[in-house]
Amino acid sequence: MPTFKIGFEFEAYCEVCGAGMCGEVHTIDSSARRGVPIIRISPCPVCEEARADEIAFLEKRSREKSERITELENEIQTLKRDLYYAQLPI
Ligand SMILES: [Zn+2]
8 A cells, every 4th residue: 555654844842941852852754563653852951951950059068968967966075075074073
């Protein structure tokens, strides 16, 4: 049975940030198993970069908070020691 291949153009944009995604879209005329066109879309590079930046920011904040916890734990130990010596009989 004769068939027509009908091509059409379309544009793609990231739903999250609105960046153009045409460079991230790859089309395949048909899949081997189902015979239907396939569109493969890579993750949005703008969102991926923003995500990497947010992860780096959160990792930095986590390190800073961990350092602060260590400082406070050391301060508590110092206060407990000072309290102990202050309560010794004169
Ligand atoms: Zn995006």
